Amino acid sequence: MQDQDALFQFLLRMGDNTLVLGHRVSEWCGVSPVLEEDIALANTALDMIGQTQFWLGLAGEVEGKGRTADDLAFLRDVWDFRNVLLVELPNGDFGQTLMRQFLFDAWASIMLGHLMTSTDKRVADIAEKASKEVAYHVERSAGTVVGLGDGTPESHAKMQAALDLLYPYVGELFESDDVDAAMVSAGIAPDPASLRDAYDALIERVLTEATLTVPASKFTHKGGRTGYMHTEHLGHMLTQMQWLQRAYPGATW
């Protein structure tokens, strides 16, 4: 695989994760359980949309075909998306959304820490900015997971159900393939598999405090980050997200 192709794929993976999850989180705007949470979730979504502009902007630059971040976000179809399946799943209830956020934030905080020392300065710069934001995201989502896990019997049960549902999607974050091998050899990004121990330690600490039990099975759903097979949910998300760009091609907004 050509280095530039691999870098392009890697950047799509980073940018599509934040694009899709930022979109999902933005769906909560106006209907959260309490105003303070509504405002906090919007901040998280805004940070992720901002990160998307950086990642996909750089992806377009690396690709060298003149595509902008908006072109990549609004004019690709499902099979070209490279996000992990975890982030495209529907929000479910508030607990499920926050559990997904925590499982993602924990990975992002570790990943971005490594990317700050990337040999590609453009990647390192984005990672440095994003890691400050994600440090707060993970603090907040972890706090909420603990609060709800160790809250009422009802909130505990809902959080355990959310973890049981989402945990089988966690493994995909640590899959490695040719793209990752190329990134490792160029010193641009770490091998995802190498992040797993730090990740397990982090989530175990938080989930224990939340009195939740990590499922024993390590089975993992995958296919998103390679583009091999997404869930049915992503297509529906895109029909909404891309509607105006698709219906009125060439317009300036």
Next chain:
Amino acid sequence: MYAQLVKTAGSGVKSREEMSENEQDFQNRVDADQKIEPKDWMPDDYRATLIRQIGQHAHSEIVGQLPEGNWITRAPTLERKAILLAKVQDEAGHGLYLYCAAETLGVTRDELTEELLSGRMKYSSIFNYPTLNWADIGAVGWLVDGAAIMNQVPLQRTSYGPYSRAMIRICKEESFHQRQGYDIMMKMAQGTDAQKKMAQDALNRLWYPSLMMFGPSDKDSVHSAQSLAWKIKIDTNDELRQRFVDQTVPQAKYLGLTIPDENLKWNEERGAHDYSDPNWSEFFDVIKGNGPCNTDRMNTRIKAWEDGAWVREGLMAHADKKAARKQAMTAAE
């Protein structure tokens, strides 16, 4: 205006002779532009009216999140999505500031929420209209926020301290809202034929509902004299509406859009535009619950509140457990 048809408590403006000593002191302070603070003596009717007005204003902010939130997931670019989300988030913040201001009067946010969800308290009629195309998001910022700002800028001088301070903060944050709306309108008006059509369509549908935001004509507004005397209302409905029309006409012209009013014309003698009244029977229908979106808006708020109950309870239960553990540890030392 986010607080329409707020019924002023009491029986109207009292003469000096009718006022008690406390009432006279109070009115003197208001007349001297001194702020009334939470622990100060205030007439019961002043307190009751303020709770209604600030509460209605707060409800309008959070229900107002919904028509614009309707387009967050369909915003056409990443930048537009971020701007819109930030704007709707600001509205949640404004609701929060206003609920806090109301709480200084001795009512809780939960109590006010219950009043909203049971239909006993209202929110601005404008949010019972739908947002149907992307230009509506521009028009809401341009017209609806424009109308709101017209009302809120003078309210920064309102007599009640916490309300005034909330309005100052809100106006400061609101300044970008109208501009982003107009910016969308410019893009649409200068865009493709389809975009121009969307822009005109949005103006056609939102013009009269925007005029309704200022409430019925002064001659039909009961008790507004008392609210003006208390300085919780600064200008009359018709004054604000006229100012809004005069401000908006050249802006529409710049966009090349037509305001849907055949009677709209400059009146040299008055130094102001003549314009057609909105259909007030439609306004009262909307207020009574028969607007195009009343049912949807209320159902959305009720569902969000009910679905969120376990979250609010769960986090509170955790905080209580934590406090109990801390106390037990301190006791053991």
Next chain:
Amino acid sequence: MSKEWPLWEIFIRGQHGMSHRHVGSLHAPDEEMAIKNARDVYTRRNEGVSIWVVEAKHISASSPEEKGPLYEPSNSKVYRHPTFFDIPEDVGHM
């Protein structure tokens, strides 16, 4: 109705070494969440670098001048907002 989250008063110190100022209030289940909520609610535009939170019920406030028998102490919750910062009326924008 379930128990409402307590009310907290929020004080923020900005960039320029000024003392903490009262900026407003919010609800949160405990002090940790109050600080996080304050960050999200009151520093959305980079307003602050340091946040203090105080549960409103722990604030003692001076009483306004006693104004005779008609003064009604019934406004039991008003200690919530004792020390809003003063802003000259004409400032408009902070």
